[in-house]
Amino acid sequence: MTGETDRGEAAEHLALTLVGAGMQRMAARVLAAFLFTDEDSLTAGDLSAQLGASAGSVSGAIRMVVQMGLVERAPAPGSRREHYRMRDRAWTTLYGRQHAPIDDILAAVARGVEAVGPGPARERLAYMRDFYEFLLGEVPALIERFDRRRGGSRP
Amino acid sequence: MTGETDRGEAAEHLALTLVGAGMQRMAARVLAAFLFTDEDSLTAGDLSAQLGASAGSVSGAIRMVVQMGLVERAPAPGSRREHYRMRDRAWTTLYGRQHAPIDDILAAVARGVEAVGPGPARERLAYMRDFYEFLLGEVPALIERFDRRRGGSRP
DNA sequence: CCCTGTCTTCAGAAATTTCTGAACGTTCGC
């Protein structure tokens, strides 16, 4: 049997795991709530009640997950409150975004290569630059391959 | 011209960028020092002096980068102090390790799939699980492809 | 036009992370 208690625990556990992977605590809890709900959409109030967190921190967390491209506003049919839901393609989007910092690292390393004269440091930096350049080129193809393999089934 | 000032600035800049990507501050500074040096190896004392940080925090930072597999002890030829240097393959190692949290996420999501009954939430979670499973399988091949492409040249 | 319900913003509090400085081991030369 899989009761509702298990669902709540599993959601909390996933949230904590995401925190361990670097995500903000409240953003992770909000994301898990969206992942685990069978409702079409959730409002800030729903989340605040369900997570036992203040309206303020929920508001901030929603802004984060929306800005990350994982959650979007859902058309609210005659409702006064804002409704939100997970976006399709959320995971490939997230993975793509995790690679955004790589742009910055790449730029910083390239600058390093130019700043040092010939020598071991320069070779080391050039190798690092090449690796991140390679990654940046491969990730889109990786995601596309998954999308194709998964075919038309919806997230 | 590329003076030594540029080198120091570029190193600091890369360290800050790595912090932005989630790395600990002092560990990032230590790593940058190893990246940018033309010396064969550095000691804790070198780093402490060069970075203007206490011996204590340098000690902790070294432990981190060693544990991450980016830096290793270098055989110290008749020296009293411990010498360290960057490992070959440091970057592919780092990238592989960045995917360690994915194991945890995958496990947490799989647990979620079992905890919820049939419905939208279950489909969503199953999709997420499939995506991370796919990633976990593809990353080693990706790294291998880079190693092969780069051929025998050293890091 | 006001009133109610809802979300957002922001200053301050709480918790967590990160750094330092001092005390303690350890190792090597003498």
Next chain:
DNA sequence: GCGAACGTTCAGAAATTTCTGAAGACAGGG
């Protein structure tokens, strides 16, 4: 063995991050 140089550990201080609660803004119904 003894002394000195280094590195490590750990308690506490400092800085940063994260949450809350209250005040304000906005929209729609009455």
